[in-house]
Amino acid sequence: MATLFSIHPENPQNRSIEQITDALRRGAIMLYPTDTVYAIGCDLNVKSAVQRVRQLKQLSNDKPLTFLCSSLSNISQYAWVSDRAYRTMKRLIPGTYTFLLPATKLVPKLVMNPKRKTTGIRVPDRAVCHALLESLGNPIISTSASLPDESDDNGALPTLYLEKQHLFDALDPLVDIIIDDGSENNVRVSTIIDLTDEEPVVVRRGLGWEAVEDWMPLAEA
Numbered sequence: 001m002a003t004l005f006s007i008h009p010e011n012p013q014n015r016s017i018e019q020i021t022d023a024l025r026r027g028a029i030m031l032y033p034t035d036t037v038y039a040i041g042c043d044l045n046v047k048s049a050v051q052r053v054r055q056l057k058q059l060s061n062d063k064p065l066t067f068l069c070s071s072l073s074n075i076s077q078y079a080w081v082s083d084r085a086y087r088t089m090k091r092l093i094p095g096t097y098t099f100l101l102p103a104t105k106l107v108p109k110l111v112m113n114p115k116r117k118t119t120g121i122r123v124p125d126r127a128v129c130h131a132l133l134e135s136l137g138n139p140i141i142s143t144s145a146s147l148p149d150e151s152d153d154n155g156a157l158p159t160l161y162l163e164k165q166h167l168f169d170a171l172d173p174l175v176d177i178i179i180d181d182g183s184e185n186n187v188r189v190s191t192i193i194d195l196t197d198e199e200p201v202v203v204r205r206g207l208g209w210e211a212v213e214d215w216m217p218l219a220e221a
Helices: 014-025 047-057 072-078 083-092 127-136 164-171
Strands: 003-006 030-032 039-041 066-068 097-102 118-122 177-180 191-194 201-204
Touching (some): 003 014, 014 127, 030 164, 072 083, 083 097, 164 177
Parallel strands (some): 003 177, 030 177, 097 191
Antiparallel strands (some): 030 039, 097 118
């Protein structure tokens, strides 16, 4: 049975945040709110926890995992960032975007795409996420608390996964920590932008897609 933490959405309680990050360092996995959907997460650097997340989501090791960073400068430690990529990200973060980037050696092999050596990184616009990142001192895995193939072309999830209490009940036996900041689960997942080539390309339309559709092309099907 998971430990439930009720966290203030704008001013997260330091004691609770420290208790959560202490548990993450020891290998705990959590269900927590982001600025898109609720996510399943753990400490990026705890291999056993990353493996548990993969098992829970039924993801094979060749499927990369997204993780959260605290800032653009933090991203540069975990990914190779071109000038064009830097300008694109600076325009969009913090926000509801996942950026695909070439990974540095700081990204564990269990997290990145093993063939392309790329990784997905987000800088969320959510006080709880930033409090966790600051307390932990390194990135946090962030994979949507839903089945990965069940979003539509606009990144919308089925009603089943939008109900917060359903998520809490379903994942309570499977995670160690559940964080509730009083918000409901969001309707759409993040927009994914590929920054591995010279020009940025949207590979998944999600939350925030409307803000970039006029200046960023969609990847060819």
